[in-house]
Each structure stands twice: as C-alpha cells, then as structure tokens.
Amino acid sequence: MDVVQLFVYGIVLGSILTLGAIGVSLIYGILRFAHFAQGDVAAFGAYIALSVVVASGLPALAALPVAMLAAAGLAILIDQTVYRRLRGASPVILLISSFGMALVIRSLIQLVWGPHNQTFASGIQIPYRVGGLVLKPDHLLIVAAAVALVVGLHLFLTRTRMGKAMRAMSDNMDLALVSGVPAERVVMVTWALAGALGAAAGVFLGMDTRLHPQMGWSVLLPVFAAAILGGIGKPYGAIAGGLVIGVAMEMSTMVIDPAYKPAVAFAIMVLVLVVRPQGIFAGKVL
Amino acid sequence: MDFLGLESYLVAMLTTVGIYAVLSLGLNVQFGLTGQINIGIAGFYAVGAYTAAILTTSESVHHLGGFGLPFVIGLAGAVLMSALIALPIGLVTIRLRSDYLAIATIGIAEIIRLVFKNEDWLSNGVRGIPGIERPLAGWLGTNAHVTLAVVLVVLAVVWWLCERARVSPWGRVLRAIRENEQGVTAAGKDVVRFRVQAFVVGAAIMGLGGALYAHVVGFISPEAFMPLHATFLVWVMLIAGGAGNNTGAIVGALIIWLVWSGTELVTGRLPPEFATQASSVRVLMIGVLLQVILIARPQGLLPERAPRAVGAARGRGK
Numbered sequence: 357m358d359v360v361q362l363f364v365y366g367i368v369l370g371s372i373l374t375l376g377a378i379g380v381s382l383i384y385g386i387l388r389f390a391h392f393a394q395g396d397v398a399a400f401g402a403y404i405a406l407s408v409v410v411a412s413g414l415p416a417l418a419a420l421p422v423a424m425l426a427a428a429g430l431a432i433l434i435d436q437t438v439y440r441r442l443r444g445a446s447p448v449i450l451l452i453s454s455f456g457m458a459l460v461i462r463s464l465i466q467l468v469w470g471p472h473n474q475t476f477a478s479g480i481q482i483p484y485r486v487g488g489l490v491l492k493p494d495h496l497l498i499v500a501a502a503v504a505l506v507v508g509l510h511l512f513l514t515r516t517r518m519g520k521a522m523r524a525m526s527d528n529m530d531l532a533l534v535s536g537v538p539a540e541r542v543v544m545v546t547w548a549l550a551g552a553l554g555a556a557a558g559v560f561l562g563m564d565t566r567l568h569p570q571m572g573w574s575v576l577l578p579v580f581a582a583a584i585l586g587g588i589g590k591p592y593g594a595i596a597g598g599l600v601i602g603v604a605m606e607m608s609t610m611v612i613d614p615a616y617k618p619a620v621a622f623a624i625m626v627l628v629l630v631v632r633p634q635g636i637f638a639g640k641v642l
Numbered sequence: 643m644d645f646l647g648l649e650s651y652l653v654a655m656l657t658t659v660g661i662y663a664v665l666s667l668g669l670n671v672q673f674g675l676t677g678q679i680n681i682g683i684a685g686f687y688a689v690g691a692y693t694a695a696i697l698t699t700s701e702s703v704h705h706l707g708g709f710g711l712p713f714v715i716g717l718a719g720a721v722l723m724s725a726l727i728a729l730p731i732g733l734v735t736i737r738l739r740s741d742y743l744a745i746a747t748i749g750i751a752e753i754i755r756l757v758f759k760n761e762d763w764l765s766n767g768v769r770g771i772p773g774i775e776r777p778l779a780g781w782l783g784t785n786a787h788v789t790l791a792v793v794l795v796v797l798a799v800v801w802w803l804c805e806r807a808r809v810s811p812w813g814r815v816l817r818a819i820r821e822n823e824q825g826v827t828a829a830g831k832d833v834v835r836f837r838v839q840a841f842v843v844g845a846a847i848m849g850l851g852g853a854l855y856a857h858v859v860g861f862i863s864p865e866a867f868m869p870l871h872a873t874f875l876v877w878v879m880l881i882a883g884g885a886g887n888n889t890g891a892i893v894g895a896l897i898i899w900l901v902w903s904g905t906e907l908v909t910g911r912l913p914p915e916f917a918t919q920a921s922s923v924r925v926l927m928i929g930v931l932l933q934v935i936l937i938a939r940p941q942g943l944l945p946e947r948a949p950r951a952v953g954a955a956r957g958r959g960k
Contacts, residue, residue, distance in 0.1 A: 390741040460929035463922035580745045622749035
C-alpha cells in the first residue's frame, strides 16, 4: 500500500495511543505505579458510548462526553474503593491490583455488552479522496478531536491552579505537599483526567476499528510503549511517543505480517529501554 | 455422583492443581523471592507446552517435527527453551525497576501467542497440535493415576529444589535484593546477574509446567493459552498462598483452584441467557477476591518465614 496512506493511518492510530499514553503518564507521575487497567477503562468508555449511540441514534463522537464522564467516574471509583487502601503498600502491590482490576472491568464489559465484536455504525463510510489518498471522515474526526483534547489538557495543566498543582506533585511530591497542595484532590482529578482521556482513546479506537471486550488489553502494550518512549510521567512526551509508535506500527505492515503489529511496538519499547530508558523527553526512570 | 466418578474427578482435579502449583512455584522464584513482576506467565507456559509437544509427538506434516523423543527429553527441552527465551528479556529489562519488566513480559507473552497462532509451519496455527502422549505412556500406560503420580513427582522435585534455593546463599541474596538493592550492591554482589538468574529459573519452571500440561491434556492450541486465565490465576494463587513461601505457593494453587471450580457452582445457577458468560462471571469473582486479599491479607495464608539466621542454634526459631 501507498507509504503516505499508511502514514495517515499511523497518525490516526498514534492519536489514539497518545490519549491512552497521557493517562498512563499522568497516573505514573502522581501515583508512581504503572496502571495496567488503563486499557480496560478505555474499553469501558467505548462501550458506554456504544450504549448511548444505540439508545439515541447519535454518532459516536456525540456520545464522547458521556463516555468520558462515565470512565472518569469509574476511574475515581476504582481508586477510592481499592487503590486508596493500597497507597501505603509498595507500588508492586498496586500494579498487581491494577492487573486484577483490568480483568474485573473486562469481565463486567463482557457481561453487560456481550463477548462479540460490535461497531458504532453499520454500513460503509464514503471516503474522501485527496489526490491518491483515501481519507475516511471518521479518521479526520478522530485526529481533530484528539488534537482538541490535548490542547484542552495543555491549557488545564498550565493555566489552572489544579493543573499547576498536578505538575508540582509530579515534579516533586514532597515539596508540593509541604507547599500545601491538596494531595487527595489532586489524586482524584488525576484519575478523572486519565479515565476521561482513556475513554476518548477507547471511543476513537472503536470508531477506527470495532469494539471488543479485549480491545483495552490489546492496546495496553502500544500505549505503554508510547508512554515509555515519550518519557513516563511526561504527558507531553506521550504525544510524541504515541505518534511514533502509531506510525511505526502501521508502516511496518509494508514489510511484515500485519498480525505482528504489536511486536513492532514491543521492539521499539525494548530498544528505548536499552538505549535511553528515560525516554525522549527525559521522564522518570521507573 | 457415584464413587468412581468422584474418584476420577478428584484425580483430574489434583493433576490440574499440580500443574498450577508448578507455575506458582515458578512465579514464587521471580516474585516471591526477588520481587519481579511477570505478567507473561502464559507465554513461558505456552513455550514449554509447544516445545514438549513438538519434541515428543510422532512426525507430522502439519507442524515442526514431531521428533518422537521420550517424555523426559521433552521436559528438558521445555525447560531449556523457556529459559532461552527469558534470558534476553531479563538482560534487557532487569536493570530497571519491576514496572518495566512487567510491561515487557506482557509484550513477550503477546508475541509468543501471535507466533504460535500465525506460524503454521511451527505450531499448526489455530488448529493446534494433537496426539501428545500421556507422560511415560510407553512405559507405564495411559492410566490417569499414573499421570497424576508423574505430575506430583515433578511438583515434589520442583518444590524441593525451590526450598533448597530459598534457604541457600543464592536465595538469601535474592531476598536481600528485593528488600534493599543498594545494600546488596554495596556488599559486592552482582545484582544484575542474580536478578537475571532468578527470572530465567522462574521462567524455566513455568516452561516445565507447560510441558506437563501438554502431556496431561494431549492436545494444545493457542486457545488453551488465553494469556489471562493462566497468568491471572497463577498470580491469585501465589498471593493467596503467600508470596515468598514455597509451601504457600502450593497451598494457594490448591485453594484457588477449589474456589475457581466452586465458582462454576454459582455460574451453573445463572439464568440460561447468561450461560455463555459463565467464564466472565468466574473471572469477575476471582478478580474481586484478589482485591480483597491484597487489602485484607497481603501476606497470604502462609506468610513468608525468614530462614533461620546463620549461626543461630537449632530449635531457637528465627
């Protein structure tokens, strides 16, 4: 297939991975553990959107705010009921707990929405043709919405008190705490943001491909690869990381079997870990 | 259920528990002793199973081999192969903190699954490998009791080796690394080497578990290695039994397998429209159980006991 065409697909996938990776990075920055349920929170958001779409007949993008709110609520709920009780324990315990939580969420999704593949809209979209390029309307929507969300996050992190408090806690936890940053509130907002951005990633992934209970788990590896490549704990690095991983995964199909796309993300991640474990943007080395 | 039915059910159940106990012991070397997080248990388990299957089945045009080698060679091959795959992963990630290793193991398990699913020449793809003989079938026959005995003997040997390792200087260094890495470095130990060793040994034990599984079940396909079921159950088993305690790893395997089987009683009562969802209900219950254990009793049923300090008199305890 055309190189430029694959590049475009890569940007679409990269936008989706970016949103997931920002969530992972935010959580790591504040709570210092790799949240393995992030993909399944994203899948939960996608399925909420599906319910809204089915009930209202609106397009998936219109259901996005509901999905983001619901996933933010889910993330806060998980934190308050489980992770909060484990905060004193080692990050290893939190990591295992989040792995278990990932399965709990996935089982719930399967129970409520069923185990089969589903799509937001049936039928074929009529693509735009620009030169030799084939652009699906959904692809444009995904990239535009992802850009809008990232800009919104940027404004939040730089212009609001809460955003500044989050960055302060991520940079230097002790200093932020003695400066009077309301730790528990920051933690809650972090979960809400990570959940909401994850839900956006899930909805976009569902628009791009299909919904499936395993969808969250299958993007988890590329999402973490993107977060690590960008420098974990650095939300801005996640943007670069997401785009690089997304483009690399799509372009790789020119030379290898598309079934091995996840292996490409893995290979890049291993390379980064060997060469520059702090990532492009000098994030934290776990 | 009549007596014979009950007996054969018990034999099959204990055989399965034995295999899970082997996996749980493997994870205990990695997590319990050394504090490493391996979310890719299913990957090493699958490598062991496929290696044993390819080495021991009779020649087939559908997959690599089979080489028709004896059971014991199959086990050895499975151990070796899992260790060989774990080695580079260990070397790359082990200098970094456990989170990276955890993510990397997700990746390696996923790739292993994709390889067995897509490379028909190697593994016959989704159609799987049939006709794997019961352990030592040529010598002792295909009796289920013999199979159980073989699994239990292997389990006993693995337990004994793990227990020896735990109280040995090697195990002491691993625990010391888990507790205080800088201290161990300062004491002049090559931390990276010990950690790689622990990871590889643990993965090799998981490969052994996979080989046993292949021989017990007789047929393997990528479906059987749903990454999460194997990996997740083994984690719950080790945490419930007591991470760091080899006996706890076995007790945890037994109890959690009983609970897992027990959840079937619950799902059996579900209305028919949920019947297809039974496995997700079961995973849901075990997932909630894991959270409860982590919050209420993170040390597990049999907490880790420090071995007697060097030089302490016998019988005076810790």
